[in-house]
Structures are given as C-alpha cells and as structure tokens.
Amino acid sequence: MSAKPSMTSRREWIYGWLLLLPAMVLLFAFTHVPAITTLLNSFFSTPRGRRAAKFVGVENYDRMLSDPVFWKVFWNNVWYAVGTIPVSIALAIAMALWVNDRLAGRSFVRMAYFTPTVLPLIAVANIWLFFYTPGFGLFDQITGYLFGWPSSNYLGNTDTALVAVMVVTVWKEAGFFMIFYLAALQSIPLSLKEAAQIEGAGRWTVFWRITFPLLMPTTLFVSVNAVINSFRLVDHIFILTDGGPDNASKLLLFLIYEVAFRHWETAYAASLTVALLVILSLLAIGQFYFVDRKVHYK
C-alpha cells in the first residue's frame, strides 16, 4: 500500500521529463552545447589543416582588447544602438497612435507601415542600395531635381555610411514595433481617457500621463527586442557596404562572421562571440532589473 503513492509520483516525474525532453534536446543541441564549445574554443588557437589547436589561455582576449578594429566596431555598435532604438520606438508609437484613430483607409495605412517587416532584409537592402546609388539613385534624383544638389555618396563615405545603414534599420523595425504598440493601445480602457478629458486634460497630458505609462510594459518588451536586434541584424550590411569603408559601418556580429568565415580565424571569432554574449547578457540584466522597476503593470 505504501509503495503506491511513490509509484504515482515516479510516473509523474517521468511524464514531466518526457514532456520537457523535446525542448531540452533542441535547446542543448543548438544553444547550450554550442555556447559552451564557443567558450572553450576561445581559449585555444585556431586549428589549421597542418597545425592542431593548442591551449593559449587568454591570448585571444588580449588580442581583442588591443585590436583597433574591435574597438572601432564596438563603438559603431553602440552608436548604432543609440541611433536606431529610440528613433524606431518613437516612430512606432507615433504610427500606432495614428492608425489607432478612426481614419479613412486605416487598414491600408496599417498594412503600409507593416510591409517593411514582412520583406526579407536582404531584399530590402537591395532596394535601398538603389536608393543610395550616387548619381542615378532615387535620393540623388530627388535632391538633384528639387534642390539641385550634387550627387552624393552616402554609402561610400566614412562619415555617412553608418547613418545610411541606420536609416534602413529604423525603416525596417519601426513597423514591427508598431504592431505591439497598436495591440497595447487597444487594451487601454477608453474610460481612463474620458475621465481625464472630463478633468480638462489636453491631448498631450493624456498621452504623457495615461497612455505612455500604460504602454511601459510594451516599451520594455520592445526595447529588449530592439537592443537584441541592434546586435543581431546585420544582413543588410552585407549588401549595402560590406562593413566598409575602412570598417566605418561594421557591426560586431558582422565582424564575427568576417573573422570566422572569411579570415577563418575561428578561435578569435569564438572570443569575439563570447564578448558579444557578455555584452548582450549585461544589457538584458540591466534592462530587466533597472527598467522593470519603473514599469507599471496592471
């Protein structure tokens, strides 16, 4: 009699593990094992056909810290994040507020805002490559026709290349974030707004005191995504600038690809990957611990 409860609990225990198993296998095979292997590889030299890998300690990290390209790319990525995240979030809120109102052709406008998200980034980059082309590109044709500006080389100058890449990112991301804000806006009870209006609050006060605070959970979610994306999305750089000129538009993940699959320095690429992971974890922890306190959940 006394064995029976333990039988049941053991069976439940097995069920539990069986239910967890598929997700766990996938997580281990494609996330945890590669992450640990990467960490281990970063302490070894790159194996070449004729020379096996040997333990080199923190040599790869030393090299990283003294590599001017790494620092250049690190700061590029910081500027890229600072430049794209607030702008795309602000745009997303503005667009969401706009298409949340009753206006003619609302679904059409919503669809138009969302289109960039649906398009593959590589295709988008090819379209923008044409926009930016000096001389006969769209922007030059417009600025030349309207203002008589000379042809410009946005992607070919160290000063403008990163900004040009950032513009594409904002264009691509804002529509995606808009969807989240739109959903959040529709869940805000209308009574709050009406109450405020009865109290005599203007549109700005309503937005700043009611709508925006209630959107904070969404803003947290979106900003975590935006930060991750600013380190994760590099497809367009391959098409637009290939990281150039002189590393001006190179981002961390692009550098990792380049070091790993063009230079074939897999060990150094592993240590760069570890650096990227550390940066991302710090950011995520920071966002959840510090921003979370200011978020108002219902």
Add this chain to the structure above:
Amino acid sequence: MLKSTFLKAVAATALSFSTWASAQAVDLQFYFPVAVGGKAAETIQALTDEYVANHPDVKIDAVYAGSYQDTVAKAITASRGGNPPQLSVILSTDMFTLIDEDLIEPFDSYLSTEEDKKWLAGFYPAFMENSQTGGKTYGIPFQRSTPVLYWNKEAFEKAGLDPDTAPATWDEMVEFGKKLTVKDDSGNVTQWGVRIPSSGFPYWLFQGLAIENGAILANAEGNKTNFDDPKVVEALQYLVDLSVKDKVMAPGIIEWGSTPKAFFEGQTAMMWTSTGNLTNVRDNAPFKFGVAMLPEKAQRGAPTGGGNFYLFKGASAEQNKAAVEFVQWITAPEQSAKWTMATGYVAPRPETWDTETMKAYAADFPAVLVARDQLEFAKAELSTYQNQRVTGIFNDALAAAITGSKDPATALKEAQAQADGILAEYR
C-alpha cells in the same frame, strides 16, 4: 485507377534503374561562383550538361555557390564537415589559404604522362603565377580575367577627343578625364571622366596602378608584402588625387557592382573593370565603346584575377581522375571559346585563340584581344597566406586613404606593419 497504378510502377522501375546506373558512374560535385553580369552560370551549367551527356560514366553535380567569397566559405565549411566537393572554382588568390587549411591536392599526381605535362605548359604564364607554388600546381586557370579600361566613344567625341584613342599614360588619363568631366549649370557633375571602383575589393584595381608604377605587392612565396613601398604610396596618391586634386572621379568609395550601369547611363566616360564584364557591356552599352589596356606609368601593367579549378582532398583516386579529365575538357579550345564568348573571361590557353571560332569572333569584336595582349604585362594578383585577412587589412588602408581619413603613406605603413605581424609565422 488500374492505369495510374501501372504507370506508377513503371515510373518506379525506371527511377530505380536510373539510380542504379548513376551508382555505377563516378559522382562529382563541383562548386562554381559567379562574379560578373551576363550568362556565366548558364554557360557553366550547359557545358557541364554537355560533358555528362557525352560521358555516361561520369555524373557531375554543378552547384552555383554564390560569390567568390561565398564559394570559398562553402567549400571550406563542407570540407570541415567531412563532405568536400571534389572540384571547385575558387579565387586563384585563395591558394595559400587552401594549402594552409590542408584542403586541396596538387594536380601533378594526376598529370603524369608526357601529353599531360605538355597540356599543363600550354597555359599563359601570367595565369600560372597564382596557380603554382613550391614546384607544384594547385590551380588550373579557368574563370580568369584582368582589368581593362572601357571608354565611351561618343563622350570622347563630344569632348573633342579622338574617339578611337584611349589614354595611354597616367597623365593622359587625367588630362582626358578633365575634358570629359561635364558639369551642369549649377556646377554639379553630370559625367565624370573616369571611374575606378573601390568597394569590396579595392586592392585589385589598385594593384593595376601599383604594377604600372613598378611595384610588386607580395612575393611569390606569399609570406611578405610590400605595402609601404614608396612606389605603392605614389600609386595610391595618384588614385586619391583623381578625386581630390584633379576632380575627374567621384569622391568616396565607388561601388563595384553599379559601375557598368553608371557607364551605360553616361555617368562616367571611362571605367576600369574586369574583362569578365565585356559581354555584358557589349550587350547593354547604348553607345559605341572601346576597350584598352590600363594606362602606363613606368610600364604597362595589370593584375590577373578570377578563379582556378582546385582539386579537393577526400576524394577517391577514381573521382580525382574523372575530375582532372573534366577540367582538361572544359579548358580545351572549343569549350573555352564558348566560355570566353559568353562572358569575356580571358581564354587561359593560347591555342584557344587560334581556333576558327575565336578568330571569327575576334575579327568581329577586336576588343576581346585587348585582355589577351595585356597578359604579357600582367602580374600575379595579390595573394598571401591568410589571404582574406591580409588583403582585408590592405583594403581597409586603401579605403581610409580614398575617404581621406588617413593619408596614403600612413595608411599603407600601418597596413604593412599589421601584415608583417600576421605573415611572420610563415617565413
């Protein structure tokens, strides 16, 4: 119902027969890249199909693998994963990298007969410079090119220049360029004199300038570069001055891919680009154009470029033998002529140029001969151990000078120091 079951059975039997037949044949996988406009991919596929149709004992799977960069990345990744292609066209400059990775085999062991050796000697020496090292042949020239100067004859005529004469020297190119640079009323340039693209791999066209100035960028062993040679600095200064001082070329980094288009649109009167674009220009230029050798400074000069056939390790002797036979076939005069006519790549063997097909083609379109004649002055393309990394450093230095963030001497000096750091262990 009965009929369809019967048909399915027939189809299944046929299918099993065909797989049985192919199991008996030698299977080869062959990666190829495409780097220029035009009909490169279709032509390779058509040639491969033709070979397979005539050789039932060989089955070749020709895989389009993207750009040169993509192709080498795929080949290396596949090899590391234990599934290498037997044959691949990869940049001739990746030879040292592939040797270092221990992924390729020299062709020599499969070219033992007298006839084979004669065949090997039948390639242009300029193309073999990037294909042999340490007395062994690792690459067979196939998709090879060299940069040439294209000019718009109508633009020359409008500028009061002789439409049939291209600039022969550096000074002439600047002088012509000044006449060819056209501005509108508000002072904006509508047509530049010359366009030397500098995106992606600026080192290649720049190497033309360096060779013309009498400099060699890297030694034949691939373990020492001469980036800070005063002649190289002078060549880079000339390139920078084209935009900054002489104002005959658009400033900043100039896109490689859109260069032919800019030429067709009349954005530039002259352009430097690969002969691999020749057929593309011939088909699409809405005006009469000419093709000339690159202008000279101390001498004529140009780098060679493009891809070689490589034989990958991990194949059976039978597969390697079949692969070598295929390479010999596809570089033979008749096939090579088809390839050259479809793309503009330079036929790598003199005998191809003696075929009736090529003679007739050249008589009709003499521009194809320019690249061949330039081979006499051509030097090996920049290639070292850890090639992508070293040329990457060099590219960064060129881009820094072109965009004005560093002066040529400083940029090249820094690049040389970094390259020395990488190559020291190979000396």
